[in-house]
Amino acid sequence: xxxxxxxxxxxxxxxxxxxxxxxxxxxxxxxxxxxxxxxxxxxxxxxxxxxxxxxxxxxxxxxxxxxxxxxxxxxxxxxxxxxxxxxxxxxxxxxxxxxxxxxxxxxxxxxxxxxxxxxxxxxxxxxxxxxxxxxxxxxxxxxxxxxxxxxxxxxxxxxxxxxxxxxxxxxxxxxxxxxxxxxxxxxxxxxxxxxxxxxxxxxxxxxxxxxxxxxxxxxxxxxxxxxxxxxxxxxxxxxxxxxxxxxxxxxxxxxxxxxxxxxxxxxxxxxxxxxxxxxxxxxxxxxxxxxxxxxxxxxxxxxxxxxxxxxxxxxxxxxxxxxxxxxxxxxxxxxxxxxxxxxxxxxxxxxxxxxxxxxxxxxxxxxxxxxxxxxxxxxxxxxxxxxxxxxxxxxxxxxxxxxxxxxxxxxxxxx
Numbered sequence: 001x002x003x004x005x006x007x008x009x010x011x012x013x014x015x016x017x018x019x020x021x022x023x024x025x026x027x028x029x030x031x032x033x034x035x036x037x038x039x040x041x042x043x044x045x046x047x048x049x050x051x052x053x054x055x056x057x058x059x060x061x062x063x064x065x066x067x068x069x070x071x072x073x074x075x076x077x078x079x080x081x082x083x084x085x086x087x088x089x090x091x092x093x094x095x096x097x098x099x100x101x102x103x104x105x106x107x108x109x110x111x112x113x114x115x116x117x118x119x120x121x122x123x124x125x126x127x128x129x130x131x132x133x134x135x136x137x138x139x140x141x142x143x144x145x146x147x148x149x150x151x152x153x154x155x156x157x158x159x160x161x162x163x164x165x166x167x168x169x170x171x172x173x174x175x176x177x178x179x180x181x182x183x184x185x186x187x188x189x190x191x192x193x194x195x196x197x198x199x200x201x202x203x204x205x206x207x208x209x210x211x212x213x214x215x216x217x218x219x220x221x222x223x224x225x226x227x228x229x230x231x232x233x234x235x236x237x238x239x240x241x242x243x244x245x246x247x248x249x250x251x252x253x254x255x256x257x258x259x260x261x262x263x264x265x266x267x268x269x270x271x272x273x274x275x276x277x278x279x280x281x282x283x284x285x286x287x288x289x290x291x292x293x294x295x296x297x298x299x300x301x302x303x304x305x306x307x308x309x310x311x312x313x314x315x316x317x318x319x320x321x322x323x324x325x326x327x328x329x330x331x332x333x334x335x336x337x338x339x340x341x342x343x344x345x346x347x348x349x350x351x352x353x354x355x356x357x358x359x360x361x362x363x364x365x366x367x368x369x370x371x372x373x374x375x376x377x378x379x380x381x382x383x384x385x386x387x388x389x390x391x392x393x394x395x396x397x398x399x400x401x402x403x404x405x406x407x408x409x410x411x412x413x414x415x
Contacts, residue, residue: 009058011111012054012106012107012111013051013054015106015111015114015115016050016051016053016054016102016103016106016114017047017050017051017054019050019099019102019114019115019118020046020047020048020049020050020051020099020102021044021046021047021050022118022122023046023050023095023098023099023118023121023122024044024045024046024047024099026122046095046096046099049071049096049099049100050099050100050102050103051103052067052100052103053067053099053100053101053102053103053104054102054103054104054106054107055103056103057103057104057106057107057108058103058107064103064104067100068097068100071096071097071100072097075093075096075097095121098117098121102114102117102118105117149184149185149188152177152180152181152184153181153185156177157174157177157178157181160172160173160174160176160177161173161174162174162175164358165317168321168324168325169317169320169321169324170320170324170357170358170359171316171317171320171353171356171357171358175356175357176313176316176317176356177313178257178356179257179312179313179316179349179352179353179356180312180313180316182253182256182257182352183253183312183348183352184312187212187213187214189212191213193209193212203222203225203234203235203238204234204237204238204241204280204284206218206221206222206238207222207237207238207239207240207241207242207245208241208242208245209245210222210242210245211241211242211243211244211245211246211248211249212245212249215242215243215245215246215249215377215381216346216377216380216381216384218239218242219239219242219243219381219384219385219397219401220384220388222235222238222239222242223235223239223384223385223386223387223388223389223393223394223397224388224389226239226389226391226393226394227388227389227390227391227394229393231287231393232391232392232393232396233283233284233286233287233393233396234283234284234287234393235389235393235397236283236287236392236393236396236397236400237279237280237281237283237284237287239381239385239393239397239401240276240279240280240283240397240400240401240404241276241277241280243276243378243381243401243404244273244276244277244280246374247269247272247273247276247374248269248273250265250269250351250370250374251265251266251269251270253348253351253352253355254351254355254370257352257355257356258355258356258366260363261354261355261363261366261367261370264363264364264366264367265367265370265371268371268408268411268412268414271411272404272407272408272411275404275407276400276404279400279404283396283400312348312349315346315349316349316352316353318349319342319349319350319353320353320356320357322338323335323338323350323353323354323357323359324357324359326338327359327360327361332361332365332368335361335365335369336368336369336372336412338369339368339369339370339372339373339376339412340372340373340375340376340409341376342373342376343372343373343374343375343376343377343378343379343380344376344377344379344380347373347374347377350373351370351373351374354366354369354370355370367412368412368413369412370412371408371409371411371412372408372409372412372413374408375404375405375406375407375408375409375410375411375412376405376409377405378401378402378404378405378408379401379402379405379406381401381405382397382398382399382401382402382405383398385397385398385401386398
């Protein structure tokens with residue numbers, strides 16, 4: 001019943017005219033805001049344009065095209081004289097064309113599609129007001145960065161073979177590059193959020209977003225800042241929260257690559273996240289009595305450098321070969337020792353090699369190795385926190401990270 005009603009011509013006509021009328025109101029509001037009055041027509045003009053477009057679309061496609069050419073000719077003449085008065089804005093003409101298309105959209109699709117277009121038009125036409133600050137901080141190199149993300153995921157990945165590379169490298173080139181894409185995507189999201197949305201919002205936010213990006217690098221950066229800052233509880237909470245997000249980040253990566261291992265890690269990682277989250281809350285509540293300094297300049301580096309991606313892929317393969325060798329020679333004990341050692345480096349290639357490769361080990365052994373590597377990485381961050389701050393902030397965060405490291409390793413042997 002409702003579907004038939006929405007396709008009734010009189011309902012379509014009313015919706016089209018109202019949409020055109022509302023766009024006209026939006027344009028009138030823009031004129032008032034910019035104090036510009038020398039433009040085409042009024043609110044009613046756009047209602048009539050949408051009405052004409054609907055009637056012509058209903059009658060005949062050729063008649064609709066004739067109407068479009070007539071409107072386009074009128075707009076072109078107006079724009080010609082507008083250029084002579086040193087005014088070159090084209091938004092009005094684009095909106096007029098869109099309003100004229102409302103009729104044929106309803107005729108060939110449906111009212112819901114028109115409503116989506118209408119929302120998009122209103123959103124985009126108001127977007128400039130919300131991007132004034134963004135324009136001042138936007139780095140044009142970010143377009144190149146986004147192109148790299150598309151290159152990594154949409155161009156290179158589909159071309160790679162999915163067969164195992166060799167007997168000693170139990171992964172495919174596709175899995176290697178998929179790992180690069182997933183880790184780069186996680187890192188890039190954290191980088192963009194921190195740089196453009198939450199920039200200069202405080203050290204705690206830096207820690208949260210840094211945990212998505214790289215908890216080790218974030219710990220190093222915050223520890224250096226803490227060395228010359230008299231807010232130990234604030235920095236300690238910010239350093240620990242990066243590790244809190246690291247647990248969630250690794251869990252998300254595990255679900256992306258191996259759901260069986262992910263479910264095995266789910267309970268210990270959630271418990272560790274809750275414990276570290278409680279530590280963060282306690283430290284942050286104490287920091288409210290401190291006088292915090294401003295955040296300072298952004299020290300994050302773009303994570304989507306192609307050199308970094310290729311290095312990650314190389315390390316991924318090296319870790320797969322090393323893990324294969326250790327398992328064949330020393331079994332699960334050797335894997336656990338290797339996991340502890342790897343934790344003092346970048347653990348992502350090792351974790352992803354475990355999740356993506358077929359080493360012939362149990363799900364429990366893989367989960368244990370990941371937890372041990374994560375725990376030893378926490379111990380490394382504890383050392384970083386203390387060595388690079390050498391004050392109360394480093395002692396507090398280092399002590400809690402050490403405890404989290406021990407708890408994580410213990411969870412690995414229990415899992």
